[in-house]
Amino acid sequence: MELKVGVILLISILFSFLKLQETRTPMAKPHCQKECGDIIIPYPFGIGAGCYLDKAFEVLCINKFPLVSLLVFLDGSTILHISLDRAVVHAKRQSNVYCYNQSGEDPTTSASVHLNQQFSISYTRNKFVAIGCDIFAYILDSGSRNYTSGCASLCDDPNPVVDLTATSCSSVGCCQTTLPKDITSFDMRMFSINTFNRSWTTKPCSIAFFVDNKNLSSYTFSISENIYPDLFAFPMVYNWVIGNITCHEAHERGNLVCGMNSDCIDNAEGLGYWCHCKQGYQGNPYLPSGCQDINECEDPNTSPCQNGAVCFNTPGDYSCRCPNGLVSDGNEAGHGCTHKQARHRIDVAVSLATTSAAGALILIAFGSLLYLKLERLKRNNIKRKFFKRNGGLVLQELITSSTASALKTKLFSTKEIMKATDNFNESRVLGKGGQGTVYKGMLPDGSVVAVKKSNKVDQDQVGQFVNEVLILSQINHRNIVKLLGCCLEYEVPLLVYEYVSNGTLSHHIRNEGDVPKLSWESRLQIAGEVAGALSYLHSCASTAIFHRDIKSDNILLDENYRAVVSDFGLSRTISLSKTHLTVVVGGTFGYLDPDYFRSGQFTEKSDVYAFGVVLAELLTGRKAVSSSSSDEGLVIYFQALMKQNSPFEIHDALVANDGQIGEILAVAKLAQRCLHLNARKRPIMKEVAAVLDQLRRKQYRPPSPRKLKQQLQLISEKVQ
Known part of the structure; x- marks a missing residue:
């Protein structure tokens, strides 16, 4: 039996060696350049014809010192790193520079960016930053032309120094703001908000740029210095996906990019998909045989098998076998290799544990029922808390009092609002703005209403809410929207208005x-x-x-x-x-x-x-x-x-x-x-x-x- 185990061990070592050779597979397609300088260019990206998935992933490698890799559809941005696991590209992009001319005029300037539909600027990893004095920088969506995000930077000191290593932008010489979700085509614009034109001599130029959140605190700027676009390129993060269809559609059409031993994952926030190697495999999931088996048995020091068990590598997994006279699976997560008598004691312990587990399940079931009841009570308490905090008791008293006979405001419940708006269904959205979203709703009597759900609430001004509701509900003017009621059982009060049918x-x-x-x-x-x-x-x-x-x-x-x-x-x-x-x-x-x-x-x-x-x-x-x-x-x-x-x-x-x-x-x-x-x-x-x-x-x-x-x-x- 010992000889048999020895032979098995030798076969396992040879198999592991062969698998090690197989895993040394390049990340790029065969016969394609896999690096540009010290930057690895993995497929679906590629350098040269036939080496990339499609033109969106074409990379230009400039053979000058130092080597620079440029992604064509990312506005000529310089690639710093490509991640397959996170589906992002770290790159440097030049800033947008705005300068007064010599006559003191301040013409609006802009920079248009039009990304391929498979790329977008990460709204979670980047921020929009403007450096300068008396400027307003903002982003316009190139499709809808809607103002989506922006900030203002003012200066009291004529020559401020903006040190982002010490503090974040505070609207003094510098401002920053978050980005809208998944922007691909936009105009970055700036204009002066200084009516005295004093900036030509002191600070003629300003810049606006996107920057990775992690790199925001790495720069110091002197506004008095001249600013040139070539001197300011900032690291930022792009998201990318494969195609503009789902995994199922790609599979049906026969053009799914994911290779063997990989899973296809749909983009939950839009079109396209990604590929990931299955558990137990590693490599490039976008190549036909890019995902190679991970040999868990390769290093004896990290072997998952315990107590003398022999590790056998299998495709995507492994197994452990115990020597003669020992039983069990030998896994690290299991019992390990034990003698037969010890195994009997373990079986008894397992039986006792099973009985205990059954009792525990009964307790868990009872506890779950109790938990659900407590959660229902908790939700009701939260509703009452919001109702009271939003002035519901005062408003309710005024509505029922004889002194407020003219007040016709109705207090809607959460259940009524959810039913009227079909649980705030996206198909019911009438419009979205900076203050909130308006939904079309229908009350039980068949009347159509508009329900406004605010994005946020200022707790310092919740006390004024009841007063404003009272005033608006008593206004009877044919050219002012009629307030029908409100719901105070949410953290943010909801307002119910008359529905006006002919648009804006x-x-x-x-x-x-x-x-x-x-x-x-x-x-x-x-x-x-x-x-x-x-x-x-x-x-x-x-x-x-x-x-x-x-x-x-x-x-x-x-x-x-x-x-x-x-x-x-x-x-x-x-x-x-x-x-x-x-x-x-x-x-x-x-x-x-x-x-x-x-x-x-x-x-x-x-x-x-x-x-x-x-x-x-x-x-x-x-x-x-x-x-x-x-x-x-x-x-x-x-x-x-x-x-x-x-x-x-x-x-x-x-x-x-x-x-x-x-x-x-x-x-x-x-x-x-x-x-x-x-x-x-x-x-x-x-x-x-x-x-x-x-x-x-x-x-x-x-x-x-x-x-x-x-x-x-x-x-x-x-x-x-």
Whole structure:
């Protein structure tokens, strides 16, 4: 028997040696260059024709000292490392540089990046950073042209030194922000927010870049130094996937890339897939025979077999055999090799353990039932806690009291909200914004509502929530969205509004979604109704309300083109005796009042400024933020034309053909007043509403007797 074990041991050693030779398989395809300098280039990446999966994974190796590897579809980025296990590429990419010209002008600059669909910038591993003084850097999605992420960097010291090794960006000479999920095509842009043009002599250039979170604290910048793009290339992380189909689809089509002894894993966050070697194998899963068996028996010092057991390597696994006179499996995780008598004692112990395990299972079952009951009680307690913290008891008392007979707010339960929105189904999403997501819901009585679920809540201002709900629920204005109720059993209170069916003003101005273009009469009507609603909020309500986020996306239209002001997520109430609020800057870029941006003090004139931008949109049909890097923003464009006495160039073709020239000119001059940089020189909303109302009244002209007779005859025929 000992001889037999010896022969088996010899065979195992020879088999292990052969397997060791097999595992020395290169990571690249046969006859292909596997390295560029000290950078390993594994398949599906490759250098040269026939060495990569497709053009998206082509790598250029530049034969200069030091060797540099460039990935073609990553905007010429220099590769630092390619990981097959994590499906990422570490690379260096040059920063985007923005400089004043000698005349002190600050033209907006941008850099467009269009990645192959199989690559994206990792939103978990990177941050967007801007270094400079008095700048705002941001990212625009090249497809939707939506503003997705950005930050502002200001300077009090004319020559600050930004030391990221000591602290993170704090908006003084430097700012940073997180990235949106899976961006592949975007424009990186910057512009100056310094109205005094002092930066040409002191700090003419600024930079913006993506950088790996782990490398963020490795740089020090002096803003007073000249900044050149070639001097600043930063490490960042790209994600990659294979193809744009699932594993099942690739298998059905017969073009699955995964080799033998590997598993295919679908990308849970989008299209494409990855390959991983099965347990017990290692190597490159993208090569036909890239995953080789791991020889667990190769090193005697780390052998998994114990107590003299012989280790036998098998494909993807191993086994252990005990010498003569010993029994058991010999595994490290098992009992090891033991004598037969000792084995009997072990069997008895196993029997006792089995009996104990059965009793334990009964206890576990009982404990599980108890746990479920306690969890249900815990959830109910959490709901009651949120309900109480969000002011539910106070609101409930006011609703039921006789003094609040006019209050018609309903308190919805979690169960009612979940049923109305189909558990917040993605198919029910009406829109997403910086403050939250709006879902379409249906109540048991069949009425359609809009449910707003905020992204986050400021605990310092939860106390004001009840007061705002009370005010909004008692507002009865036809041009302000009607608050039907709220749900206070979530950490973030949910608001239930009336559903307005005809989309947003923004969609109609720019004909998005095949909607008809607005006539001049409709535009003037919408402007007047929005102005009237804001005037009511500022001065006619019992407590003044500042909206703080007026924009065309927050103005809804019904089937009769009635304007409805919505989204009060940033709104604040203020005593009529006060003139301003001091708050953290918030709102939508392109509509922000410059005074508010600089001082942090929001006044009623800040809403007036945002309304002026909406008027400019109605006149021009252009977006507040330009979708082209070569064009200036809407406010700058509009004010420049008005300053040049060219008001008739501002309107789009439909307005020019449909509107009265005098009315168009009057609205343009009103918009110019609303957009005045000095807030004190802007009109109040009551005056704006009065001007627009007067224009609408002049627009109505009584029909002639002949036309009136024709209309009466037509009505008579319809009645008959």
